[in-house]
Amino acid sequence: MTDSALNAPARLERAPRARLWHDLSFWGLLPSRLLMGFALILPIFIIAAVSVATRGAYGGFTWDFNLAGYSQILFNEGWTGELEFTPQYLLIIGRTFLLAGATTLICLLFAVPVAYFISRQPANRKAILVYLVTLPFWVSMILRVYAWMIILGKDGTLPSLLEQFGFPAGMSFMFNDGATLTAMVYTAMPLMVLPVFASIEKLDGTLIEASHDLYGDRWVTLRRVILPLTAPGLVAGAILVFVPALGAVLEPTLMGGGKQMMMGSLIQLQFGGGRNWPFGAAIAMTLMALVMLFLIDTALRAARREARP
Amino acid sequence: MTHAKAIEVQSVSKHFGAYQALKSVSFHIASNEFFTMLGPSGCGKTTLLRMLAGFENPDTGSILLNGQEVVSIPPHKRRVNTVFQSYALFPHMTLEQNVAYGLENLGWEKGRIKNRVGEMLERVHMSAMATRKPTKLSGGQRQRIALARALAPEPEVLLLDEPLSALDLKLRQAMRDELRTLQRDTGITFVFVTHDQEEALDMSDRIAVLGGGEVQQIGTPTEIYEEPVNRFVADFVGETNFLDIEVLETLGGQATVRTPFGLDITVPAAGITAKGRATLSVRPEKINLGNQAQGITFEGRVTNKNYMGGYTHYTLDVAGTELRASRRNASREGDTIPLGATVPVGFVAGSARVLAV
Ligand SMILES: Nc1ncnc2c1ncn2[C@@H]1O[C@H](COP(=O)(O)OP(=O)(O)OP(=O)(O)O)[C@@H](O)[C@H]1O
Ligand SMILES: [Mg+2]
Numbered sequence: 001m002t003d004s005a006l007n008a009p010a011r012l013e014r015a016p017r018a019r020l021w022h023d024l025s026f027w028g029l030l031p032s033r034l035l036m037g038f039a040l041i042l043p044i045f046i047i048a049a050v051s052v053a054t055r056g057a058y059g060g061f062t063w064d065f066n067l068a069g070y071s072q073i074l075f076n077e078g079w080t081g082e083l084e085f086t087p088q089y090l091l092i093i094g095r096t097f098l099l100a101g102a103t104t105l106i107c108l109l110f111a112v113p114v115a116y117f118i119s120r121q122p123a124n125r126k127a128i129l130v131y132l133v134t135l136p137f138w139v140s141m142i143l144r145v146y147a148w149m150i151i152l153g154k155d156g157t158l159p160s161l162l163e164q165f166g167f168p169a170g171m172s173f174m175f176n177d178g179a180t181l182t183a184m185v186y187t188a189m190p191l192m193v194l195p196v197f198a199s200i201e202k203l204d205g206t207l208i209e210a211s212h213d214l215y216g217d218r219w220v221t222l223r224r225v226i227l228p229l230t231a232p233g234l235v236a237g238a239i240l241v242f243v244p245a246l247g248a249v250l251e252p253t254l255m256g257g258g259k260q261m262m263m264g265s266l267i268q269l270q271f272g273g274g275r276n277w278p279f280g281a282a283i284a285m286t287l288m289a290l291v292m293l294f295l296i297d298t299a300l301r302a303a304r305r306e307a308r309p
Numbered sequence: 310m311t312h313a314k315a316i317e318v319q320s321v322s323k324h325f326g327a328y329q330a331l332k333s334v335s336f337h338i339a340s341n342e343f344f345t346m347l348g349p350s351g352c353g354k355t356t357l358l359r360m361l362a363g364f365e366n367p368d369t370g371s372i373l374l375n376g377q378e379v380v381s382i383p384p385h386k387r388r389v390n391t392v393f394q395s396y397a398l399f400p401h402m403t404l405e406q407n408v409a410y411g412l413e414n415l416g417w418e419k420g421r422i423k424n425r426v427g428e429m430l431e432r433v434h435m436s437a438m439a440t441r442k443p444t445k446l447s448g449g450q451r452q453r454i455a456l457a458r459a460l461a462p463e464p465e466v467l468l469l470d471e472p473l474s475a476l477d478l479k480l481r482q483a484m485r486d487e488l489r490t491l492q493r494d495t496g497i498t499f500v501f502v503t504h505d506q507e508e509a510l511d512m513s514d515r516i517a518v519l520g521g522g523e524v525q526q527i528g529t530p531t532e533i534y535e536e537p538v539n540r541f542v543a544d545f546v547g548e549t550n551f552l553d554i555e556v557l558e559t560l561g562g563q564a565t566v567r568t569p570f571g572l573d574i575t576v577p578a579a580g581i582t583a584k585g586r587a588t589l590s591v592r593p594e595k596i597n598l599g600n601q602a603q604g605i606t607f608e609g610r611v612t613n614k615n616y617m618g619g620y621t622h623y624t625l626d627v628a629g630t631e632l633r634a635s636r637r638n639a640s641r642e643g644d645t646i647p648l649g650a651t652v653p654v655g656f657v658a659g660s661a662r663v664l665a666v
Pocket of ligand 2: 355356
């Protein structure tokens, strides 16, 4: 009690300055707060609200609370209003995760050697190579995906090349999951290479030498020294690739032919031709929840790894 | 099978681009030897060491470990371990795991690894921290773990690249003794790299002095210090006076020479046969002053003096030539020669060396 009494005057003196500082940081940060609020947080709340709204008879929706959007993911409403389990949309969610996971894995497999190679180059060549990795970003994504259609499609570059080597004419590699995956890997690759490169670049080369010195061959060195020490970069790259891949729309629509949907195209359909905004919003919220779970899990794992003595 | 020569380096040369780091270097290192490569910065010490470890290949020449050519053998297949200058401990592994790493790669079985790791940690006084990670260790502690890790697999040769340079002075002295003891106890051949001549003289069985990408001299610490073969070695190892002299006559490893202050003296001159201009090297502590002056004696005037407690360093003017002398203050009255005094100066003929210009 005496203690707090003694401290009281000091606290009084400090208060005005603290408040000034508080005001400054409040007003100074206001623009970015508003931007974040309006551009990022508000839309999420709107989608969350729409997902529990009621679908209007001719498209649009009314603000009546309704969980039909969510139940539609799992159940079909029959003529008499009874709910019937349909795996249709679950399958799409499963496919989406499968394709996004495959994209991430393939990107990792390619990005690690590429990043390692770049990191071993002299400084000036390194800068050029990193620039080249980011180069595709400068061309519109739609154009790049169309370019893949030209490569893989009927009478495209690859089929005509194979024809030269005696393969049957008129082959097409388009409109299947393989084509979708190819384009997804292609568009995501720089997002994987850059963070992986950053962490491999930071890796102390003498640690690799120390591993070889202590009888570790290349494989042991990769598994026991390089991968554990570059794990943060690999995880960052995996998140950067996996999360946007879950929402991919262009690749499945253009390359996959749109027959085999992914969550992204499904959502787009509901807001567009399907005219079922609450359902679209419900799928979007589900996707977001799944991504959040994935990210929280990753973060917790990382924290646990850090916490180990 | 053990080979008397643990390492043979034969006419090894190495270019980095246009720069020639090593020009035809040859020497051998005996088994169980504490061998030091001493030389100024950039003389190619690390390059040589990395060749022994397998991280660098010579342009020409060959390297033999226990009589076996190893140039084409990758580092992980050489029974050689390195203590890196920056220690290079694996930051994601505990100290135990660091020490066990090499043993696991060699395929030792679990129980044996556990025993060996415990034994090595004990040996470097780090058992108490076995399960810690290296990031929070002090320099000296990291040093010990790096040593334990490199010695655990019982290599045929241990390579050490300036392992003491990152430690503070006191720790350095203690680690010198510890390293020397470790080498004696384990009987492993140590190849030690340093640019600190005192470290080299203190610890080594033999020293190779490197300079300009070449071996300048190889010998025991006494040979290197007392019988330098050229000006580079005499200058790099310890302090010395260089006098411009003229060789008048040579006979059986001795030469009669004329000193700049006009005295003709006969001194050791191994390898000198030509008459004419040469250099005489006399170390400051070999020059005696006042009533201690003996051997070849002449007179000099004290122009400067630095009292160091145990020693006093004098700068003398001998008929226009500058000489540095140091004198041990053996008694309370030791430091009695005043500045400006003219005193007898002398050195024993056998303690000077004639060197080529
Ligand atoms: N990878 C390399 N590329 C180009 N030049 C190199 C390389 N490694 C070494 N050199 C050059 O070769 C010479 C010898 O290098 P080295 O590292 O062996 O010297 P050092 O004797 O160990 O020197 P220090 O005492 O400074 O460690 C130096 O001039 C250095 O610049
Ligand atoms: Mg070096």
